[in-house]
Amino acid sequence: MTYRLAVAFLLISAGLSAQTKEEVALNNLAISLMDEGNYKEALIHLDKLTAASGNNFVYRYNRAVTLFNLKQYQEAIKEYKFLHELIPDQSEYVFQIGNAYEQIDSVEQATDFYTQAINMDADHFIYFFKRGTILLKQNKLQEAVADFTSSIALNPKHHNSLHNRGITFYKLGQESKACADWCQSFQLGNTYSKSHIDQNCSKIQACVPSK
Template sequence: MDKNAKGIELLQQGKVEEAVQIFTEAIEENPTDPVGYINFGNVLMSVGDPEKAKRFFERAMEVDPEAGAAYYSLGTLHFNQGDYDHAKDQFERAITKGMENADVHFMLGMSLSQLDQPKLALPYFQRSVELDDQDVEAFFQLGLSLAKVEAYKEAIAAFNNVLSLDPEHADAYYNLGVANLVHESNTDQALAFFHKAIELQPDHELAQMGVATVDMIKKEESE
């Protein structure tokens, strides 16, 4: 096992100081390899030192401008700080540098979603679930983006995919309720989904509001 792999293993075990030592040795032994800088930056980010982490990611880019993982990590840093515009830029660069996995597409989609650009986020969430069809959160975010652009039929399919992977996902039931109410005008089905969300999460305020909305609609229809 090389030192970078060993350092990652130590980090996963919560042995941060030992991981730092290993990554330091990896950088000293091979200063032209961007991986050591990226790993060290990720450690610094995980322990709450984003400014130093940023310098290591930028150093990795200097050593190898094609190191997609460096742009991805810097994008994650910006995202965690709420700087979604710069995060978006870095995730886009990671993809142009050849990074092609579910995570980078998901994070780019999340950045665009946070920037209130659901239409632009859609293809990245779609690509994310293509690359990892077991990712519950990616399917859920795909469903949210589809609903925001009023593609309710496709949104319903995405939320059903969420439930096939996680049958106790209260927010998926709530959003299915909304989609059925808005798109299908099916108050009975919507009510059933809202009640299921509340069953799974009794303090789900949005689902409670959904129930109240359906009750009001039914009352108006009966008058």
């Protein structure tokens, strides 16, 4: 969630000119509460801000993040869709719509919005990782491998992409590739990969995790 808040901070300068000092103080208070994980109280302040200045995308973004963390996914989707209409070229909003749909198991809609986000901006590894994970759940294995490979190309140290690609390779019957991915993932700190190595890679000498 730190990454998502950082995006809001990068965007905030564009919205400051429309903010009063009182609004800035209230928004900063809401952000502090969000940082503390106190999303319920943060939402009270953000509701006031959006009621007073409904088109301010900084407030709406922070409100969307807060709603998501409160697991009010349908309301979060509404906020992100509003933001997408307000700023159509911002892929982050489209991605977050997909992320919220994934939480309520709307797989087709999540996949569609992840794809839209990738088409808008293919430089974010997390977009490929999230779509790849959904494709893996749907057993669309070749497509999942392609997405995890794209994610790894953008961020070679993303151990979750390596771990999930390992699972996908294993389902495809490519045990050596699976074990190589799990070993690399484990070396990068993914403890879940260790159980896969222990269960499936004992006969493959190439798969020896670092101690």
